[in-house]
Amino acid sequence: MDYREAGVDIDAADAAKARIRTLARGTFNPAVLSDIGSFGGMFRPDFARYREPVLVASTDSVGTKVKVATAAGRHGDVGYDIVAHCVNDILVQGAVPLFFLDYLALGRMDVERVAEIVSGLARACSELGCPLIGGETAQMPDVYAPDDYDLAGFIVGVVDRPRALTGDRVRAGDHLLGLPSSGLHTNGYTLARRVLLEHMELDLHAPMPELGTSLASALLAPHRSYLSALEPLLERDKIAALAHITGGGFVGNVPRVLPPGLGAVVHLSAWNPPPLFRLIQRGGDVSEEEMYRTFNMGIGMVVVVSPSDLHEVEHSLERRGETPVLIGSVVQGEGVRLE
């Protein structure tokens, strides 16, 4: 018996590594000292303009969005997603990206698929200034079905400690600005798939007039990163707090960035959740409450702004192509009230 008969193809793994190496090199900047294939990626940070540099690290996965990618046979978007998701997660603490690593585990080493995933990943890394300095591509038959995989990302960024968003700048009366999401981003896919693909038995590839595209394209729309829109405002200390609306929705995520004793009111009439969310809600007879604690409902990032900065922040966001929506405010108390 050998490793290949057991289900692990070292030759295919080597071929995949060669493809990944080329893609990753395209994301490098002068701070990257090592090449892909080293045991560890080496990164020489330049902290000259920081008074007290603090590293901010996060990890996440794209969840069962990978099942939609597999069903649709389109894998580049989930690569993009995981980078954008991680960038947003550290942005919430005021940090900008330094570097990224990925973890990709597959039932079978399909070299073309790996290259497609990592292409999307590398595209996001280049776009967001976040070199891909390492990763692991694991073949795990028995854990993953031959056609299944999982994709997680790890990011490290930096923030100057006096500028870190820790909640201490938030006051009752601050405004909540919502920034539009591009779709489900990377949360709620287990429920969405159950409703749309299993219960409603919708065809992923048929055009859906109410979505303006196919279901596959709507479900695979890449997770937006809010880095370019928010970085200039962070540099000018115009933001009191940020909440990335991921699993748990407003109720699960907004309280994570508020100080004790403060809560939030979100006015549901302030915006219309995009048709994809309403389709899931109707199709699965999902309660309004459950929708708002599972999905982002059209708002991917909440920006907490003091009343004196509101006008300037809105203008700055609009100049960068965002369409901020005033969705609520910070109030005395705890938790999030949806009204």
Added chain:
Amino acid sequence: MDYREAGVDIDAADAAKARIRTLARGTFNPAVLSDIGSFGGMFRPDFARYREPVLVASTDSVGTKVKVATAAGRHGDVGYDIVAHCVNDILVQGAVPLFFLDYLALGRMDVERVAEIVSGLARACSELGCPLIGGETAQMPDVYAPDDYDLAGFIVGVVDRPRALTGDRVRAGDHLLGLPSSGLHTNGYTLARRVLLEHMELDLHAPMPELGTSLASALLAPHRSYLSALEPLLERDKIAALAHITGGGFVGNVPRVLPPGLGAVVHLSAWNPPPLFRLIQRGGDVSEEEMYRTFNMGIGMVVVVSPSDLHEVEHSLERRGETPVLIGSVVQGEGVRLE
């Protein structure tokens, strides 16, 4: 329909998070500024004693060792494994750990199992001075069977650039010292399981006199970290290079840390591979070549030492409880020759 009916239990996830938070806090040191539950973990590094600090980052998983853990109903060891594995990976470049994050994905949110895995992980983090500052615990029904999971780790360490091991100190004639592994560590489990559990149909729990323990205990023996043995030698610049013997064995890993134009000879008569490796080889009729490119064969770390430092390095390692074995040397050429 709701998220729970779809297979994602938010209440269980919250219970697991609470357990993880307590365990992670036990690993914190004063450099950790955030609590678990923030979007990103915050770590304030102290680089005062570094001339040119370089961050070294790595990610890996425990592979299908998780299947053995599940079959044996023992999950603490794989938690320990992933930390030790990642610590060794950055040690190879001369780096010591700063912090760790984990990615744990499960078919079903079994709170007790998550706590058991994270307990092992936290134990290793404490032991190795590497706080657990974040992580993701994902419920992914449809990707993972209810009883299956995957576990990956992400580490960031630091090395002073002049001290980084980049291969440039290695010379032809340098010695290779092998440091014993504790078993398979975290590689080759797909082949090992095929042979031992499927082909030979061995009972995981029965005592195996030739192994001196049960098969479960032999297969789940935690991955050793070589940090405490090697850190003092790194500080005194006594090491030319290090190779962590993971997937690919000697042939796959030793060349990764040698400069172009140099190769290695490994003398197979220098040590006896422990009985577990011979059991797999016999049971699966696995070729000698395949064994050495799949498994560590009893040597978990290779230390490359100049002849003038050999005596001092051996003594230092022995004082720290290691039993270094002279297994070969660096030679002109490329690749690794097993003799």
